[in-house]
Amino acid sequence: MEMKTRLLSSVAGLLMLLTGATGLSFAQSTGSWNALLTVQPFPSPYMSDWQTNPSIASFNLINGTGVPATVVISLTISNSNGQRLITGSSDPTMVNPGANLLNSTSTLHGSASYYDNGIKTQIAQTGRIPEGSYTACLTVKDLSGNLLVSNACANFTIVYPDPPHLVFPADGDSVITANPMLQWTPIQVPVQYQLHYVLKIAEVLQGQTSSQALAANIPQYVDQNAITTTEQYPISALPLKSGSTYVWQVQALDQNGFPPATNDGKSEIWTFTYNKPAQFVFHRVLPPPPPTPPFHFVFFTTSTVTGSLYGTFTPPSNGIIMMNNQSAKSSYPLANTTVELVAKYMLVSRTGGGGMRFMQFANTTELSVPRHSLPYDHKYDDADQVVATTTTDASGDFSFSFLQTDSTGLIAKNQTLNFLGGDLTDDHTGDLYKVYRVVVQSPYYLSPSNDIDVQPYQTLNVGSLPALAREYTLKITVLPTSYNATAQVTQGALTGVDVYILRQTRPAGVPDSEGYPKPTSPESQANMQVVAEAQTGSNGQVTFSDLVQNIGPNDQYFIYAKTDPKSNLGYFCFPQSFQFNYTMGFGQSLNFQVSPNNFFTTPATFNNDYPVPTVSTTLTMWPLMPSIAGTVYRKDNPNVPVIGAQVQSLTFALFFWNTESSQATLSDGSFSFDNLNPTYDNGGNISGPMRALTISDYGFKDLNIAVNNGAPLKFGQRVYLEKLLLDPAANVSGKVVDEQGNPV
Structure with a gap:
């Protein structure tokens, strides 16, 4: 069954850019072509997340031929049994020289065929990819059918989010109010999903287990459409009987009636016992003669x-929050x-x-x-x-x-x-x-x-009490990839890199003031909200605080970094999801270390008992092809840019300089030569070329500059030349006078 569609709005298209390993995978390639595939090991099952979250999957197709090429990208998806489920091919697509970065939000048109109509139907009805393990294989061919990239095969696993967890009353607890408050945790789903919860309560009869009572007994109370995660047992429901034990469970459903979580969307089963409080206790006192004894009442x-x-973030002292000795960074009514x-x-x-x-x-x-x-x-x-x-x-x-x-x-x-x-x-x-x-x-x-x-x-009246966020500190070390290390400009930690902590959506209950240092501007990055922003120091590290422990599989931050276009580094990465919480219970990334070591064995309820953990992780960036950029200004007036000056990039071959590329400076005097190709010796090492710039404009003297002191440019290297000054070719001076020779 053929279906013409925008591939990245279909399962095939979305998964096409997912075709990466749990980490990184380089495909086999021919000639000057290569491909780098990355993917989250446990991506979101929601199709809408694939369309909006660029960090789920990415595909870097490297065209090293130096000229644009038209290719067809093909995909096959199989299940863990080797059964083919989906195949897809893109329309002929233009690929520019250098690195072409695609991710799961990119637009790529083509056709897809479903081999399994059951999967097609399930995706169409629920908007979710079925749970299971999958293998994806990618190939790239030119229009003549020549294979350029092959054997890009990798595995990924779809796991549904956790169901709701019951919070209150605690399992086996005793309540003394006839209308107790019941509470459970929300599940984390995309905003497009309209969730509701089914709350069911039943009495436990003698000899029954909790699950038997819930399945067999006539419900004491059922709410088929609970919108919030807190509900008070209504006065209109059957009254609770004092001394009786009740079982309760919550199930999450989406707007189409499908459970969007594991365990069919159902929480665990808990019980509580209702014990009606005595209003008073009286003792009959029997004095000797009086015929009518008095009564003595003892009232509760x-x-x-x-x-x-009020909610707040408070700096830790010696790893422990000291509520009374530290002032809050900010506070807000809880x-x-x-x-x-x-x-x-x-x-x-x-x-x-x-x-x-x-x-x-x-x-x-x-x-x-x-x-x-x-x-x-x-x-x-x-x-x-x-x-x-x-x-x-x-x-x-x-x-x-x-x-x-x-x-x-x-x-x-x-x-x-x-x-x-x-x-x-x-x-x-x-x-x-x-x-x-x-x-x-x-x-x-x-x-x-x-x-x-x-x-x-x-x-x-106890006044204002602080409730501290369950915060953690995140220390990130930014490093270049170890792949093809000798061809890169550096193998040390990357300095001067702008690092961002991002949120795609903030779950309900997470404080708006999360994240520190605060971003310098409210602009978004990678189409997500910036929570915190910092720049790596000489050790390649940044430290973020006031991050809130992540609850559930879809409550996550994204780590994103980019190099300053005016720096001498040219590296990139896609946003990488990051999750950390106390329980480590939902398959979060293990690429981190935690201090103190006893954090996972020291549960805390109260402020003073919480050791603020410091979580350390690494972020890997990938080198861009070499580039040269800069700005051109007048030497006699260094605040005025030269517009339209011709800038030529030259390469040295034998005894001559050849023009590699040329362009005119823009309105701000800027220019940029990107995706420059290196040359290699017989050992595969970068050996050239030597490069230079010539800048010329009418009325100015030519300016010749050796790039990188004549040394070959490596991957990840960006030579930025700020304020190159063009000297006017001639200076005219004189004096303006009137007919009588007087200065005007």
Whole structure:
């Protein structure tokens, strides 16, 4: 079945430029042709991403013949069983001399044939490439059918994003409100997809597992079209029964009713138990004679905690965020965010005891005690329990009202507790306190470390509390490729390279102020938003801070770099996706190192417990063909450019200089000779040619310049000649007078 189309809007076209390895692959070639293929090892399954994200796949076709050529580019896609699925061929396409850079957003017309109608139908209905492993092979031929590039074959894997993850109530948790708030994480999909969620709740009957209850029982409540990722159990639904356990699950669907994630778009299955709080407890007192006994009532008391939350990035000190000792770079109300009030037992430590956690966080003097480390006593049953849930308003303000049965504050002095339990020992000694803490239900933020000491009946305003972003620092070293190293101008780190951190889309919940240093201008790069910008130093490194941990497979940054056209380097790269988070759970790139080493074993909920990680990675750039550029100005007035001057690029052969190319200077006096071809000796090393420039214009003396001191230009080398000064051929001077000889 033939289909004429714009290839890069079809599966075949999109995958044609994906035909690269998990890394880099050079095709076999003939003569002066070569091809460099790059691709993300786990590209997005969404067709719309392929059309807008240039970093997914790229194809660098190098025409070393020195003249334009017309070629046909062909593609075959096969599955892991070797079955051909798609073939495609471009229309005859003009390829200029030098490097021709195509990527998955380029426009290339042609035809495609589908060998598997099932894949064609699935892509048309869902807009997604099916999950699986694929092999793509690319060839390039001239119009006579001569093979120029062949055997460019590589593998790639399509993996769907993770389904929603349930957040609150926690699995097995107990809730005391008849209308609990339920929350789950969003899945990351392109903005074109209109997601909704199906929320299902069912009662667990005796002897049933969670999955059996969800599949077999009549649902307690179903919402077929939840738009947000937070929903309160409605008053209109069947009332929850006190003492009953309920199972719940969320499924994500797109606008066509198809699940856009793994596990059929379904979250894990969690349970919660509803325990209706007693309003009061009364004891009948029996005094001796009175016939009518009095009643003594013991009421639960309602307490209220109010305040406000603000989000911020704070510089780390010794690798640990110090909330009280550092001033925030910026702050903003943490609006429309679910927060919980949680009962905590804190040990104000007297001795470290060599404990693992205490030694990691040397600045921590207060440790959160887990329930298993507390004495076996029912008075500690509320440890780590949620006593109230609310959502901040547009100003970040919150208000908790909850039933409080006892006081906060000092519980016991000089307590020794084992934080590991069992046969493992991690003892700490100190005074034990009961407090409350505000916990932020967002994967992008930590929670305030402030202890809240509120007493029964009390209404307490705790003021403004900081919620620090789960940030990381990214250190990037920019290096040239090691391929064909001797033909490049340098093998050292690349200095003076402009490096950008980009976002294609910012997921909901990520702070707008992410990224530092801030870009010098609001311009986009590679059709994406610039989050941060810096230039490599003498060691080829840049450091970015205030980057937020990436949650889910499509929450990602892009690293992009380019050399200054006025520098002496000419290197390029396509935007490379980069992801980093605490769990390392969704196949993110492993091309990095993390400091501190214990980061992945030290989960943190609160600000003071979070060691800000420094992530180090490398970015490889590829050399462009040699070039010469510059500007021409008047020598007698160096602020005035010479427009229309003839600039000739000359190469030396035997005893003569030959004109390689010529052009006229532009309105700003600039000129540029790109894609200059080197010559090679018998050993394949660059041996020439020697180059020079001649600049001439009417009324000016000719200017002759040896390029690069006569040494051959290498790949990645750009000779930039700033403000070449043309000397006027003659100067006329005199005096203007009137008829009487007086100066005018």
